[in-house]
Amino acid sequence: MKSPRERIIEITFQLFARQGYNSTGINQIISEAEVARASFYQYFKSKEDLCVEFLKVRHEYWFGELNTFLTKEKDSTSKIIKAFDFLIYMNEKENFRGCSFLNILSEIPMDNTKILKVIQSHKADLRNFF
Structure with missing residues (x-):
């Protein structure tokens, strides 16, 4: 059985993907995650x-899945080509509704540096990967 924290994170992913960040309230997350x-x-x-x-x-999840997906690839060229197959795989697996990071970026004010730094760090890691 999942912990309350895990349920909150899981429901948050579903709600943010379906409704967006601004349209999802804490009360709804609490209710749907069935936590106090x-x-x-x-x-x-x-x-x-x-x-x-x-x-x-x-x-962490996304890069973990990417690295697992690419474990059998030996050289850099193969890894890069296979990374595009990974995007197709993830999009189908999760019924893709846009990048979680970019979706949230489009909804927050640019002075929200707390969230913005996490998004920028993710995108920097993605650039560094390629």
Whole structure:
């Protein structure tokens, strides 16, 4: 059985993908994750903190899946070509509704440096990969 924190993150992914960041409220996340309000605030001080953690978890998951997908590839050229197959694989696996990072970026004010730094870090890691 998943922990309350895991359920919150999982539901957050679903809701942010379906409704967007701004249209998803904490009360809905608490309700759909079936956690107590106190449990939510034990793990996350705010929706912004939840978003930062969600993006960090998403980053780790995405790169973990990418690296697993590419483990059999020996050389750099093969890895790069196979990375495009990975994008197709992930898009089908998750019923792609846009990049989580770019979707949230389009909804936050540019002065939200807490979330912006996580998004920029993810994109920098992606550039460095290629």
